[in-house]
Amino acid sequence: MTRLSYLHEPGVLDNLAVRYAKNIIYTYTGNILIAINPFQRLPNLVDVQTMEKYKGANLGDLDPHVFAIADVSYRQMMNEGKSxxxxxxxxxxxxxxxxxxxxxxxxxxxxxxSGTGGRTVEQQVLESNPVLEAFGNAKTVRNNNSSRFGKFVELQFDKSGKISGAAIRTYLLERSRVCQTSSPERNYHCFYFLCSAPSEDIKKYKLGDPSSFHYLNQSSCIRVDGINDAEEYLATRNAMDMVGITEEEQEAIFRVVAAVLHLGNISFAKGTEADSSVIKDAKSRFHLNTAGELLMCDCEKLENALIKREINTPEGVITTTVGPNSATVSRDGFAKQIYSRLFDWLVNRINASIGQDPSSDKLIGVLDIYGFESFKTNSFEQLCINFTNEKLQQHFNQNVFKMEQEEYTREQINWSYIEFVDNQDVLDLIEKKPGGIIALLDEACMFPKSTHETLSQKLYEKFKNHKRFAKPKLSRTAFTIQHYAGDVIYQSDHFLDKNKDYVVAEHQELLNASRCSFVSVLFPPAPEENTKSSKSSSIATRFKL
Incomplete structure (x- = not known):
C-alpha cells in the first residue's frame, strides 16, 4: 500500500478491490496486514506447504499473509526475547x-x-475453538458464525520455542441473546446442535424441533446454509473429548443447555390475588417439571423461585408474589445466569485441561475482539463493543501516527504532519470517572427507582454541550455518540437490566442445592460479606477493567 503513487482513499480502495478480484485477500500497509473476507474457502492459501514457505521469511519478502505476521511475532520473541x-x-x-x-x-x-496423555498443548488450544464457538457464537445479520464474546488467547513458550502452556480469557458474553433473538439471527449454536442430536439424546432431554422452543422461535431463522447442526453436535462432542472434558461433564453440560430451552417455554397467567401469577397451563407445567428434572432440583421450589420473592425486613423474611410480567423477567434472568455461568465454567475447564506454564517468560497473545457495530437497534452490548473499538483505535493511533511522528521529529527527518482524529474525547465521554456514561449508568443501577427514562434525562442534561453526544429529535430515551467509525444511535431501554450482574437469592439457593454436583458448582453459595457488593456489581465496569 505504501508504494502507491497517490495515497488517498480512492487509491487505497481501488488497490484493495483490484487485489480482491484476483483472490489476493491480504495487503500490507507498512507492518500492518489488511485482510478482506473472501466469503469462501481458499485452501491453497492456508495449507501446510504455505506454512513451510513463510517459516523464517522476512516480512515483505513474500506476498502479504497472516502467516507472515505470526512468523515475525514468533521470531521477535525467540531472537529478542520480546513477548x-x-x-x-x-x-x-x-x-x-x-x-x-x-x-x-x-x-x-x-x-x-507432544503433551501428556497423547494430547498436545497446541491440539487442545486449537480444539478449544469449536467448543467455544458452539457456546459463544451465533448467526447474526452479517455473519453466520459471529463471536458474541471477546477472546484473548495467551500462548506460552519454553526456551526452545515450543508451546508449553496456554490461557484463554473471555469478555462480555452477549447474555441477552439467550432469551431474545430476532429475524434473521439465531440464538447460540449449541441450542440448535442439541436439537439435532441423535434420537437417544433428544429423548433423554425431552427435546423437539428448535421451532417449538420460545428462545429459538422468536426468529424465523432456524437453519443456516452451510451449517449442518447434527454434524456440528458430534464435532463439538469430539472437540470436548480433545480438550479433556469428560463424558460425565459433557452429559451435564448438555443437560443444562436443554434445561435453559425448557425454562423458556414456561408461561405464566394471573393468579387469584393481586400481583400474583401461576403456571399458565399443562404444557408450561411439563416444561417446568422437565427443567427441574434436568437441573436435578425440586420442581416445587423451582416454581416458587419464579413466581415468589423473599424480602428481608427488620421484622423477618416476608414472602411476596409477583405478577406474570415480573415472573417472565425472573425466568429470563434465571436462564441468562445459568447459561453465562455454564460458559464461564467451560472456559475455566479448558484452561485447567490445557495447563499453564508459570516458568514461561516467552508469550504471544492473540486478541480476537468484536468489531464495531451499528444496527437498526443498538443496546448496551453495542455500547461496550464500540467502546472497546474506540480503545483499539486509540492504540492504533498511538502506534501508527503519534509515535512515528514523534520519532521523525526526534531524528529531525523532513516530513509533513499527518492529520488524524484523536478520539480521547469519546473515551472520556464513555469511561471518565466521575461523570462518564458508564459511571452514570452504574449510579442509576444502585437506585431502585431508576428507569431508562431517568437515566436518559440525566445523560441529556450532563452532555448537552458535548460535541460527540447528541439527543435524537424524536426520542426521549435514545442517544447518539459520534464514534470514530460513524454515528451510532443507542436505545437505552434495557441498559439498567443488562448492566446489573445480580443473581436472585432464591435462584442461587435453588441451584446450589441441586442433586447434580455440576449444577451446584455453577452456583456456589455467596459469602455473606459479598452479598451487598454483588447486588451492585456492574457488567460495564468489570468489562472496562
Missing part, C-alpha cells in the same frame, strides 16, 4: 475469528510439541 500480542480488529463479519484461527494454527505449527 508480543497480535491484535485482530475489524467490524462484525470482517473475518476476525477465522483469521485468529489461522494465526493459532501457524503458531501451533511453529511451536508444536
Amino acid at each position: 508480543n500480542s497480535i491484535l485482530v480488529s475489524g467490524e462484525s463479519g470482517a473475518g476476525k475469528t477465522e483469521t485468529t484461527k489461522l494465526l493459532m494454527r501457524y503458531l501451533a505449527f511453529l511451536g508444536g510439541r
Whole structure:
C-alpha cells in the first residue's frame, strides 16, 4: 500500500478491490496486514506447504499473509526475547475469528510439541475453538458464525520455542441473546446442535424441533446454509473429548443447555390475588417439571423461585408474589445466569485441561475482539463493543501516527504532519470517572427507582454541550455518540437490566442445592460479606477493567 503513487482513499480502495478480484485477500500497509473476507474457502492459501514457505521469511519478502505476521511475532520473541500480542480488529463479519484461527494454527505449527496423555498443548488450544464457538457464537445479520464474546488467547513458550502452556480469557458474553433473538439471527449454536442430536439424546432431554422452543422461535431463522447442526453436535462432542472434558461433564453440560430451552417455554397467567401469577397451563407445567428434572432440583421450589420473592425486613423474611410480567423477567434472568455461568465454567475447564506454564517468560497473545457495530437497534452490548473499538483505535493511533511522528521529529527527518482524529474525547465521554456514561449508568443501577427514562434525562442534561453526544429529535430515551467509525444511535431501554450482574437469592439457593454436583458448582453459595457488593456489581465496569 505504501508504494502507491497517490495515497488517498480512492487509491487505497481501488488497490484493495483490484487485489480482491484476483483472490489476493491480504495487503500490507507498512507492518500492518489488511485482510478482506473472501466469503469462501481458499485452501491453497492456508495449507501446510504455505506454512513451510513463510517459516523464517522476512516480512515483505513474500506476498502479504497472516502467516507472515505470526512468523515475525514468533521470531521477535525467540531472537529478542520480546513477548508480543497480535491484535485482530475489524467490524462484525470482517473475518476476525477465522483469521485468529489461522494465526493459532501457524503458531501451533511453529511451536508444536507432544503433551501428556497423547494430547498436545497446541491440539487442545486449537480444539478449544469449536467448543467455544458452539457456546459463544451465533448467526447474526452479517455473519453466520459471529463471536458474541471477546477472546484473548495467551500462548506460552519454553526456551526452545515450543508451546508449553496456554490461557484463554473471555469478555462480555452477549447474555441477552439467550432469551431474545430476532429475524434473521439465531440464538447460540449449541441450542440448535442439541436439537439435532441423535434420537437417544433428544429423548433423554425431552427435546423437539428448535421451532417449538420460545428462545429459538422468536426468529424465523432456524437453519443456516452451510451449517449442518447434527454434524456440528458430534464435532463439538469430539472437540470436548480433545480438550479433556469428560463424558460425565459433557452429559451435564448438555443437560443444562436443554434445561435453559425448557425454562423458556414456561408461561405464566394471573393468579387469584393481586400481583400474583401461576403456571399458565399443562404444557408450561411439563416444561417446568422437565427443567427441574434436568437441573436435578425440586420442581416445587423451582416454581416458587419464579413466581415468589423473599424480602428481608427488620421484622423477618416476608414472602411476596409477583405478577406474570415480573415472573417472565425472573425466568429470563434465571436462564441468562445459568447459561453465562455454564460458559464461564467451560472456559475455566479448558484452561485447567490445557495447563499453564508459570516458568514461561516467552508469550504471544492473540486478541480476537468484536468489531464495531451499528444496527437498526443498538443496546448496551453495542455500547461496550464500540467502546472497546474506540480503545483499539486509540492504540492504533498511538502506534501508527503519534509515535512515528514523534520519532521523525526526534531524528529531525523532513516530513509533513499527518492529520488524524484523536478520539480521547469519546473515551472520556464513555469511561471518565466521575461523570462518564458508564459511571452514570452504574449510579442509576444502585437506585431502585431508576428507569431508562431517568437515566436518559440525566445523560441529556450532563452532555448537552458535548460535541460527540447528541439527543435524537424524536426520542426521549435514545442517544447518539459520534464514534470514530460513524454515528451510532443507542436505545437505552434495557441498559439498567443488562448492566446489573445480580443473581436472585432464591435462584442461587435453588441451584446450589441441586442433586447434580455440576449444577451446584455453577452456583456456589455467596459469602455473606459479598452479598451487598454483588447486588451492585456492574457488567460495564468489570468489562472496562
